[in-house]
Amino acid sequence: MHGTIFTLLKRYVQTQYDHSTWVRLLDAAGLSAADFNHKSVYPDEHMYALVGQAAQMTGIPTGELHEKFGEYLVPDLMYMYQKYLDPNWRTLDMLEHTEGRMHTQVRREHTENAPPVLEVKRLGENELLINYVSARRMGGLAVGIVRGLAAYYDEADRIDVMPTTSEDGERVQIHVRRT
Structure with a gap:
């Protein structure tokens, strides 16, 4: 998946919650705290892991997220x-x-x-x-x-x-x- 989507996901989490939530989400998903590059492509599994962890953290179903x-x-x-x-x-x-x-x-x-x-x-x-x-x-x-x-x-x-x-x-x- 394109890095722009990850960059926008980070901004979404930070605006809806805060930066520390983003850091906790990355950690829970087993991903590095390094920023995603908007010009790179990342495995879809990174998005699945982030959204899955966000669902667990918020109690909001993944489809709704x-x-x-x-x-x-x-x-x-x-x-x-x-x-x-x-x-x-x-x-x-x-x-x-x-x-x-x-x-x-x-x-x-x-x-x-x-x-x-x-x-x-x-x-x-x-x-x-x-x-x-x-x-x-x-x-x-x-x-x-x-x-x-x-x-x-x-x-x-x-x-x-x-x-x-x-x-x-x-x-x-x-x-x-x-x-």
């Missing part, structure tokens, strides 16, 4: 990928174009990265279905990102996000509707 972290990531993701965005897009448009615009570019520029494949089917003007495909089994993160996008586009009160399959599978289906 993935969702909260996904929501938190959105402003930074939007900043990082701003050159690929259309300023006229709203939540559903962004979701519809993420695979073709952002994920394809990430795979092309950074072959060691493997963002999930998002198969998005537009069901109508105000509805779409996302098939998240990833061996990482972090569908909760995708659900959180969808909710975060709705908040980013000031549509949180109008966007319904409904996972229709278990969020910890390699294939997760997410139904998104604007009301």
